[in-house]
Amino acid sequence: MWTCTFFGVRDVVVITAVGLTLAAMVDGACAQEFPPDAVKGKAVYERHCLACHGAGGHGDGPDAARLTVPPANFHRFKSFLKSDEELLRTIEHGVVFSPMHAWQGQLTETERQDALAYIRLLVQQGK
Numbered sequence: 001m002w003t004c005t006f007f008g009v010r011d012v013v014v015i016t017a018v019g020l021t022l023a024a025m026v027d028g029a030c031a032q033e034f035p036p037d038a039v040k041g042k043a044v045y046e047r048h049c050l051a052c053h054g055a056g057g058h059g060d061g062p063d064a065a066r067l068t069v070p071p072a073n074f075h076r077f078k079s080f081l082k083s084d085e086e087l088l089r090t091i092e093h094g095v096v097f098s099p100m101h102a103w104q105g106q107l108t109e110t111e112r113q114d115a116l117a118y119i120r121l122l123v124q125q126g127k
């Protein structure tokens with residue numbers, strides 16, 4: 001009877017240990033993709049987006065004045081309230097009849113997510 005209980009406890013410990021190891025492995029695998037990296041995103045943004053959207057994301061980049069459709073000001077509630085999915089879709093496919101073209105093919109999914117993370121950071125910092 002005592003032995004039985006002893007094994008029962010040990011089994012639980014072993015199962016828990018395996019569970020924790022698995023959880024740690026799953027965590028490790030995810031860490032490569034998430035969370036998006038705003039530091040890498042800054043480089044992507046400065047290279048590809050800043051000319052239109054501006055250094056602070058206010059839609060006032062050096063090229064903005066020449067555009068008939070003004071670039072989005074990410075600080076506006078209109079953009080701020082949109083979900084990440086919605087904005088990522090815009091970055092991926094672009095906006096029809098506007099200078100905002102699709103970035104799919106030019107930027108990887110990770111780069112697009114990183115750029116969005118940087119945009120969110122800009123807005124959060126209120127710059």
Ligand code: HEC
Pocket residue numbers: 044045048049050051052053063067069070071072078079080082087088090091095098099100101103107115116
């Ligand atoms: C040639 C100028 C230009 C460049 C370069 C550009 N954009 Fe845009 N972007 C625009 C314009 C114009 C709009 C707004 C279209 C509209 O008002 O419907 C826009 C809209 C957006 C939106 C949607 C905002 C919203 O509220 O729906 C996102 C997100 C965005 N751009 C991200 C990016 C990212 C990320 C990059 C760089 C990878 C980038 N843009 C590069 C011109 C540009």
